[in-house]
Amino acid sequence: MYFVNKLHSFYSKNYIFEIINNKYILIGTPKIICLFLLLFFFSCKRNDSNVYEKQVTILLNKSYLDNLEKSKKEKYLDSITDLLKSKKNDSIVRNLYLKIATEYYYINNLKKSLSVSIKALQLSKQTNDSIRMAKALYYIGDSYRNSKKDSAYFYYLQAEKLYYKIHDYDHVGRMLFNKAYILFYEGNYIECEIEISKALQYLKLSTNYQLTYSCNTLMGNCLEKLIDYDGALKYHKNALDELKKMKISDNESNNYYLISMINICNLYDLKGDFSKSIKELKGLLSEELKTKSPMLYANVLSNLAFSKMKKKDYKNVGLMFFESLRITKNIGKESDILYKKIHIGEYLLTQKDTLGSIQFLKEANQLATKINNGNEILTSLKLLSRVDKKNSLSYVNRYIEVSDSINAIQKNAHNKYARIEYETSKIEDENKVLTKNNLYILIISFGLILLLVIIIVVKYIKYKNKELQFLKKQQKANEEIYQLLTEQHEKINVAKEIEKAKIAKELHDGIMNKIYGVRMNLGFFNSKIDEEIIAKRKNYIFELQNIENEIRTISHDLSRSSFFEGNxxxxxxxxxxxxxxxxxxxxxxxxxxxxxxxxxxxxxxxxxxxxxxxxxxxxxxxxxxxxxxxxxxxxxxxxxxxxxxxxxxxxxxxxxxxxxxxxxxxxxxxxxxxxxxxxxxxxxxxxxxxxxxxxxxxxxxxxxxxx
Structure with a gap:
């Protein structure tokens, strides 16, 4: 039931699906093509392996968020967004912004999803984070897709170029698919075919089978619009081959299968092979489908009735159309109600019920005008001009007016997207030229700086060499001076020692001996008994003894080594x-x-x-x-x-x-x-x-x- 519930959720909320369904009616088939129900669901779902990191943060607990009501979930996301404003710009914060943008997208709050995605883009640009810049551009494109197709196309284009630079070719294919989807919506089928061909080329080795399934389905419907029915049938069968590779639940796989088979049966009708279409559609109807997916059941039932009507087998056709309309009204999808009323109006016309046919076709025209579905306005006007003969001219004039208006819009749309590609390419070329010029300037500047540095270094080395040579000369001169001073000092010391020894010898051997002789003589003469002479002689002897001691001291001092020598x-x-x-x-x-x-x-x-x-x-x-x-x-x-x-x-x-x-x-x-x-x-x-x-x-x- 997960697939069905999600399918109905987006089916009931998105106007984009209504417009695209109307486009299918424009080429002459009243059948409801379910491609874009799938495509829209697929693009909205966003593969978890690409969007969500394996490591879920506490702030964004996925299981907790999924259990919240929409209003509570929005408030919770608002509080986290406010909290992140004060956090440092790192990879975790940028990832959280992108996850919050995704959660806003899931609850269909595209305005807040856009705001948070732009914030993530700004933060990623500040750190040159190419991976998250590309993802933010992708999310901005998703936010604009329903309101501003040209803006969405521009951001998908920017994301595509970034993904190409980082060699993420799966996402390059996805962006090409998104661009092709917008081109298909705008009726530019030739450009759509080119973009989806590029996407399939990038996805040749991809294991993202859901994306390749969607690309093949879109290519099939694009070729259908270009009236290449055999080519369209080939791509729808390719989509079924991709479905076999997808690892999904049986219920989800069955829904994909039903969508592809409805598209294939639509091609059988366009080729006039109504019997084959009736056979395949009958095989799709079941009570289980009616219970699990009433919208798909109503579409299959309506398409089967249409095929039978075209084969002129009117048995139970009316009942089938009205049963389909009843189910669709219960669901409340105005675009599908519109298709059913046009089919019933066409059926009543085959049954000659002119008044009933006019009534349903007028209601369909009013509903198409209300939801601004230009293609179904044309379809209803065309049928009314055939049924209501009285007002036929008025319907024809209005048909021409609306047709001209749609053609002008489609032409402008074609020119607009071509301009986006051209202007983007032109800006890139200009940036390349600027980058090239900047590179030349950078190289020249670097060369000049390097040359200047070399000159400075060479001059510095020369200066240092001169300084070193000078220091060597100075050192040599100092060594010579040191040697001379040492020799001179030694000579002076030797001379001093010689003189000191000589003086000491003279004092000790000469003067000391003479004074000693005088003292002895005086002592000898002191034997005289004259007391006065004895007293005088004692004084002389004492004085001579003092002189002797003094000379001895001087002699010892002079003969002794220097005061500070030795240890x-x-x-x-x-x-x-x-x-x-x-x-x-x-x-x-x-x-x-x-x-x-x-x-x-x-x-x-x-x-x-x-x-x-x-x-x-x-x-x-x-x-x-x-x-x-x-x-x-x-x-x-x-x-x-x-x-x-x-x-x-x-x-x-x-x-x-x-x-x-x-x-x-x-x-x-x-x-x-x-x-x-x-x-x-x-x-x-x-x-x-x-x-x-x-x-x-x-x-x-x-x-x-x-x-």
Missing amino acids: NFNTLLSSLIENQKNINSTQFIYANDKTIEWATIPNIYKINLYRIIQEAILNINKYANAKDCSIKIQKKNINILKLSISDNGGGFDIKNKKIGIGLSNMKERVDSLEGQFSIESKIGEGTKIVVMLDYILSKKRYSKNFD
């Missing part, structure tokens, strides 16, 4: 820091880096490090009021020494406080050695002094000595 530098620093214990309450801690070989470090660095530490300790004792102070000397690299002096005293504001003489002296000492000097201090957070020294000698480093 005793750590001992000196430790002694310096140890002596602070009794001076102030600050606890000084010295961290010794045992990896430093002080013997290899020039004296000038040790002297300045010693003085910097000495100055820092003095400042801490005078100003810092610190509890603890840490002093570290570390070896950071092969030739890098790092001195850190940190205290937890009161600190000071570096920006606002003027640096004193002590800190200035420290900085000058570091600068003289081309080192780095930094101070970190905040009020209440202590002070940290960091000194970095590279003890590779240079001429500049020996230009100053603050020791």
Whole structure:
């Protein structure tokens, strides 16, 4: 029952089916062709595999939505649409918009379906999402199909081109089918045949058998309009072959079969083979069909009566026509009521019931005028001109007027769709030219930028090479200066040591011996008992002893090695820091880096490090009021020494406080050695002094000595 219920739902709501049914009558057959009932149902249904994603979101639970009443379903969809407005534009949101558009379409709210589809198209364009752009264009075309055929055609055309670009040939075929459907509706059968031929070409390898069934059925009806009955019959039989491949329920398959057989029987009638048509139609009638699908039963019954009438077999024809009309009136479909009344009017004319025929034909004409069915207006006027001799001329004039109007409309429609194709093609060609020009501009711009970058890089490389050559020369000169300074320094040290040893020897061996001799002599003469002389001599002896001690001290100092040589530098620093214990309450801690070989470090660095530490300790004792102070000397690299002096005293504001003489002296000492000097201090957070020294000698480093 699902197929029948859905069929009737769309059958009763869509004016488009009425118009197309009327078109069948225009070519001279009064039979009701069920093609477009199927086609319209098929296009409205939208294959779930193409429209709905397999993963259904919680917001759009399909089973829940299907159980809602139309009004509640619409409100529910409205609330979801409002919610999506605040969401980020991603694939999930775009999919939801498209699903909502589909649900609005199912409840025949084409206005909201159109609005949501346009929103989905805008979001898809922002992210260049071709798949969803094509689907949104397709849905917009569906929304316009009943109200603005030219707009629907335009959007189907745009969707077709996008589907072609992404190689989705099933959907290319569907869009061609939709375009052909509109062209058929407008009476442009030649263009319709071309479009449906293209669709079938794209669908040759498709497994979408429902779509290929519909394309073959539409082609059959199009060829019927072009009076190629044999060709039409071939395509309707092709449709039946596709039906065998479709995996659908028996009831749904039976409805497809009935539609195809009605169309085939209509062709038999057009070819004059009424007996064959009657035989096939009789086989379709059953009580089961009457119960399950009364509309299809009424159509089969009416067509059977028509075939019998054309064969001049009038037995039960009247009863069949009136029974068909009764069923159709109960359903309430005005377009089918119109056909039945025209058939009855024609039948009554064969039975010489002129008044009854005129009455039914007038009612049919009024109904055709009411629903604006131009083809059936012509059919009823043509029959009335034959039956109502009194008003025949009036009917003929009106027939000509309506016919001219329809022809003009169809001609304009043909030109209109040709213009849509042409203008779209023209715009695409212009876009291609613009794209090509833009591509050339882009390539030229890229080339110029690349050339500019190459020039800049080449110049930069040349500059860096010159700089490197200069640095190499400078390094070589520095190495030569370093070598000369080292040699000179060694010579000076050797000379100093020689002089110191010489002086020490002279003092010790010469002066000391002489003074010692004098002291001994004085001691000898002191044996005299003259008390005054003895007293004087004692004073001289005591004075000479002082001189001796002093000279001995000088001699020892001169003969001793340099104050800072060797590994005793750590001992000196430790002694310096140890002596602070009794001076102030600050606890000084010295961290010794045992990896430093002080013997290899020039004296000038040790002297300045010693003085910097000495100055820092003095400042801490005078100003810092610190509890603890840490002093570290570390070896950071092969030739890098790092001195850190940190205290937890009161600190000071570096920006606002003027640096004193002590800190200035420290900085000058570091600068003289081309080192780095930094101070970190905040009020209440202590002070940290960091000194970095590279003890590779240079001429500049020996230009100053603050020791």
